[in-house]
Amino acid sequence: MSDDDNSPISAREAKQLFADLRSAPALVLAVSGGPDSVALMWLAARWQKSLARGPKLVVVTVDHGLRPEAAREAREVKRIATQLGLTHKTLRWRDAKPKTGVPAAARQARYRLLAQAARATGATHVLTAHTRDDQAETLLMRLLRGSGIAGLSAMARLTARDGIVLARPLLDVPKSQLIATARRAKLGFADDPTNRDSAFTRPRLRALLPQLAAEGGDARNLARLAGRLARANAAVEVLTDGAERFLRLRDGANAPHGPAARSFEAKAFAALPEEVRLRLLLRAINAFGHEGPAELGKVETLLGALDQAMSQAMSGGRAPAKGRAILKQTLAGALISLAGGRIHVVSAPARRRKRT
Template sequence: MSDDDNSPISARAAKQLFAELKSSPALVLAVSGGPDSVALMWLAARWRRSLSRGPQLTVVTVDHGLRPEAAREAREVKQLATELGLTHRTLRWRGVKPKRGLPAAAREARYRLLAQAARKAGASHVLTAHTRDDQAETLLMRLVRGSGLAGLSAMARRTERDGIVLARPLLDVPKSQLVATLKRAKIGFADDPTNRDTAFTRPRLRALLPQLAMEGGDARTLARLAVRLSRANAAVEVLVDGAERFLRLRARGDAPQAGSRRYEASAFAALPEEVRLRLLLRAVNAVGHEGPAELGKVETLMAALDQAIAAGPAGAAHGRAILKQTLSGALISLTGGRIHITPAPARRSKGTCKGT
């Protein structure tokens, strides 16, 4: 991208943005009607026209049913998509909306509907219009929530969800360049007031960015930090993969029951703390049946496990477990120098009766 964050994106630069998607059979573009996603649609349509053969493009607008203006904005997106020669679909999030955690629930619904649309269109990818500014805001949100290294890596250029690849081709592009691109092309876009609603976390943090920029913490710098943290996170994941193979070799001939994990406690304790933490998190999430474990709870579990391992075999003379805890549907115990991670018994519902 150009060093001038206020310059329109050239046709040549746009080709670079989408180059790796050229051989895809079909692509779904997530377009809400705001400047970022409208620019994504316009740039993708221009890129597609420059190809002799290329993917089929389908534009999808998700109407969450949260604002009366959303239906009109979806119609405007459809009109522009039609002018650009693109197929358009509007999908609606139906059902009761939660009173708490609404942004997260709306996001989950949006991605679920987009994945369904991609499968129906035979698309390999869903393209979203996340920008450098979004990356910076995401890093700040996760920072104030105390996320670990993986969370602070923020958004990746490509992730997989429900069997569909989510691609973010504009992740290195500032929002200002997208607005400049639309202005030059004389293309209008919607203004979503919820983007400025300080009842939500992201708009509050967005309002802080100008002050942070005065101290050198502008969106470019924050996004670059996210990339650097992502590199470090990837390196740690390689170490965790190696540690997992090492522990499995140490446990050869001592295989756990199907669907369980077993580690030699002394070998586990010798690993770096971050590697141990991720191994434990992986095992709990793989074996448990109550959803992803919270990082803070896994840290607490590992502290107890480390303490139990350091205490030695004193409590295990008669085969008793030195430690026994449940987390996210997994049962973690330390017995006979081995860490055992097995599925925990299912919780009985409060309404269950013992007799008939």
């Protein structure tokens, strides 16, 4: 990309942004009407026209029903899409709106509707206009929440979701370049006031970015940090895959792994690096639990309890009766126990509902 963060994106740069998507049969463009997504639509349309045989482009706008201006903005997106020769669809989030956590619920609904649209049109990818600025904000949000390495990797360029690939071709592009691109093309775009609403976390952090930039923490450096953490996370995932294979090979042909349970020899498990042990536990709990993804902090607490129990057992502490577990806990719908020198993870019995 250009070194000038305020210059419009050139045709040559656009080709580079979308090059990996050339062989896709169809692409869904998520366009809200803001400058980022309108620029994405214009750039993708110009790129497609430069190809002898490019993917079919379908523009989708999701109206969450949260702002009265949203319907008008969707009509404006349709007008621009039609001028560009693209098909446009408006999808509406008709479910009851939650009283709290509205941004997260709206995001989930948006991706669900976009995935449905992709499947209906034969598209393999949904393209969003997330920028370098969005990446920096995501890193800050997750940092303040105490996320682990995986969370601090922020957004990936490609993510599998609901059987569709979510693509973010503009993730290294500053928002200012997209605004410049939209203005150069004389494209109208909406200004969503919720982007400045201090009632929500992301706008509050966005307002702090100029102060962070003055200290060297600008969007470019924060996004670079997210990329480096993503590399580290990928490396740890490879180590975890290897550790899982090692533990299975150590168990031999009678490995107690399968569709009903996962089990690790405690002594071999204890010799692994802490981050790897944490991820092995997290994988097993999420595979056999039935109450959603396990919280990282709770898995860390569980690992600490397991380490303490294993240490006591290996140091010659009082051994439990044969077959009796030294430790037994439930987490995220999974039952984790330490017995007979092994760590076992199975699905926990469903909780009984309290009678009223």
